[in-house]
Amino acid sequence: MTERGIEVVIPPKKNLKELRNYDRVLYKAPHQIKNFFAKLKQYRAIATRYDKGSVNFLGGIYLVASVILLP
Known part of the structure; x- marks a missing residue:
């Protein structure tokens, strides 16, 4: 996904052969993002x-x- 400039936020399933890195900070705070879009x-x-x-x-x-x- 890096060639498209997309940052992965959702963690991969544990049964995948190739695990990918994801942003743990953004994943732990999805309610803040959802609340921001609701206010928007x-x-x-x-x-x-x-x-x-x-x-x-x-x-x-x-x-x-x-x-x-x-x-």
Whole structure:
């Protein structure tokens, strides 16, 4: 997965022949990530995607994320 720039977060099954490394810190705190996306979806413009352009939509996500993470 490294050739695609993807970081593995979910641990492999124990019965696999080739075990892969994963980020243990991110795996132990999935509730924080889920809670962040739940708060992000509370903003109507993000949930309904008013901005159809990808640049404007990403800018909106950055703005809302900064509002959520500041307090």
